[in-house]
Amino acid sequence: MKHLLLQAINRYAQEQPHKTALRGVDQSLNYHQLAKRILWLSQSFQDKRIQRLALHGQNSIDLAVADIAAWCSDIPCIPLPTFFSPQQISHCVRDSQPDLILTDQPDSFASFMPHTYSEIPLFELNSLTALRCLSHPRQIPPIPLETCKITYTSGTTGEPKGVCLSSQAIEEVMQTLLEASQGSRNEQHLCLLPLSTLLENIGGLYTPLLAGATTHLYPPRHLGMADLRQINCRVVLETIQRHHITTTILVPHLLHVLCAELSAAHEKSPATLRFIAVGGAVMPSALLEWAHQLGLPVYEGYGLSECASVICLNTPQASRRGSVGKPLPHIRVKLAEDGEVLVKGALFSGYLGSPITPTSDWWNTGDLGRMDEEGYLYIHGRKKHMFITSQGRNISPEWIEREFIAHPDIAQIVVFGEGKPWPIALIVPRQGEEPESSRPPLSHTLHTINQRLPEYARIRAWLLSPCPLTPSNGMLTTNGRPRRDAIWAYFGDKLAALEPVDFIHYAA
Template sequence: MRSAAESLFARLAEFGPQTALAEGERTLTYAELLGAVAARSERLQRLDARRVALALDNGIDWVLWDLATLHAGLVCVPLPAFFSAEQQRHVLGSAGIDCLIGAPAPGFASVADGIQRRAVAQPATLHPGTCKITYTSGTTGQPKGVCLDLASQLAVAASLVEAGASREVQRHLCVLPLATLLENIAGVYAPLMAGARVELMAMARIGLSGASGLDLPRLLQALQAAQPHSLILLPQLLLALVGAAERGMPLPASLRFVAVGGGRVSAQLLQRAEALGLPVFEGYGLSECASVVCLNTPEQRRIGSTGKPLGHLQVRLAEDGEVLVKGARMLGYLGEPAPAGDWLGTGDLGHCEDGFLVLHGRKKHQFITAYGRNVNPEWVEAELVQQLPIAQAWLHGEALPGNVAVLVPRFADTAEAQLQAAVDAVNRGLPDYARVHHWLRADEPFSAANGLATTNGRLRRTALFDLYQAAITELMAEGVQA
């Protein structure tokens, strides 16, 4: 019986003369890809590597080394460039990395061009079957390592191939960092398993920098140069492209399937994309389930939902509305026991409509107002940032008679009246208990540098509360006196 890796490479061999990878003028056919992977696999084995960290920019080399670790039966640990230096040190140490491919790091010695080694006396024990450790940035503490086997990753990729088959995607452009599990599986493994061409560009050429920096003109140029059939976007990237298209900037006519996920997507934004004729399909997933769990497709689509579960898994709801998943799961967190039972709790709340999953937000983020109403702040925050004057928003209302938003203006010269008008526009579409009853202008943007956001842009809610608690208390006191 073939192993998961053997099955993968046998499938890729079926597409021998077709172009597999492209990076500028450099291209590799599937046959050339397999030859390069085998050669790199042999190099890793000669070096007696065991756990390999990839610290490379997006490009052909990233993909080849990732596949080479699979070929050699080693553990691959993608090292996100958007992690802080401290977080990167934590990843290298906690995972017991003995081989680093990419930029030099303290404690490692160069043994070949771009390859560094170090001795690790007692590496952390891994869950049996681990071939990849992907680190989630989280919102508190250091990143957590999610241990995955190859079969789970390929099951997701195979289901994605099936879900998008009718669009006949032949060219996928990787927009997100390859160190992101979503792009790694849905943007590399899935297209390769379908015999498609994966277009790769350095992140600077794509126009992305750090966790949330975006150079929109560069991104638009990259899209026009690649003319891709498919993309994977985060909500903020979709918002930027929709806004550009609404201002008359051209988007590629080649697009057939634009997947969006990684955060709550406003239904209003999806409707704007629909009006432009953009083939946008919202999905939902998490690293603990080897990435994608649900996805809207051309055949089964409902705006405002994250779609139906992929074919290889099942989804149901707990009594409190938490989303539970069966059929695709992590082996466990690094350094923690394996999860028990068949169903994995996601920590997300939602409900189902005719089989389509509609998310409400993170269970741990939900707050209860002074009037006993449950509010998921991500819902309101996603609507707020659809408004042009608002770049970032944080909503707080725990035990308060009214909800308070802290708003980061999109432009430094944004007037108070413009922010109020944006809040009013959002409130018109919300039930009273979820509306923004009061708001404050943020002192500065929420970023990883000031500890108010994670490296991939998620809000650090406890830090925001600590910073703005006094101002919120004062604002509410003024409201009571008034």
């Protein structure tokens, strides 16, 4: 099979052999070296007769090269997010049955899969340990023939699902992303999200290499992001300035931290930054406005794993605040009668081990939205999250959450209200640098934000969470969305007992 990305890398190995393709903490590869490394590793995979490869590690050059080499060898690649719990990792491995795992954390596998995989030498990669499956013969679940990547999405409930993607779907997305972002060989892209995240994998690794640009790959600790609850965004800004970074991809939480750091230092956006794509969760309008005031070139987008990541994107040529942009050229979007977003084009090939497969008809995304007369899409929230109050009002919780999460005193908020006369919320306050006594009471903050909402949508009672909501404690999905069923199962009794009062309730 001809691979568009490999063809581009080989072409640049001839045209610009000394141009840096990948830059890490203590090494870099130019395009000539990258092409040779891919060839060597592809041959090694073939010699070992690898059928499925799983990757588990922090961002690094070795991880990126292994990913590309697997794709170019027609070996399905299975990224295993490091932020998955051991139970989730174990499920993904049992579900996908890779015969080789490359990881920079071999001890974590030994703790919960001690008799399944054994270490073998793989001299092409210095920072990753190779674990070969010991159990033969294995029950290998079938996958669609065209599958090149199995990306796991935890959704909001249940165990992670393996989304099978074809080379054609991924190539269509990276080509249109390159065109939409007006990328060139001059780009310096900084990966701030894990490569196991499909958006960063395609938008931050494949797309810059397709353009002949440079991708910077550093582990979280090198970027001041070892603890996502206490991100040192000054380190991120220094990295951007030192390497003249032009593009990056953020989730709204990272954008908020970046805005807060710039504001506290009375600074504006680094001059070299020209394109910041933001997606993965709802974008508060106030956060977007804050970013633009600081000069940050933020462009909100929208996508799904089932559509090989990006569906819509605001761009320098066509942008409208509050929207997620227009559909990219490779995909079509329309709305159902109830407002659900339907898509066609670059769809996944099916879920691993599931009879559910997309057809040639429109795919139901499960998201509610509207489209204006010029084709810009606006997302309101998940269809299944909609609740009806006892007053008969249909409310999307994401709409309310979007207003509150932009406030600097609120780190996280999850809204409920089914059958209640008013919405209720679980809140995680933001830990700021200023003393607690210098801040206004949270009740004052909530009252101020409530004034922006109609009476029926105002939060009348709330509960403070004793800890942040994270993927590791089962309260968030891997891309940062709240797992509402899990949150309600844990806090539901206390939330249901709340009455509309003016003081704050604390969870035990």
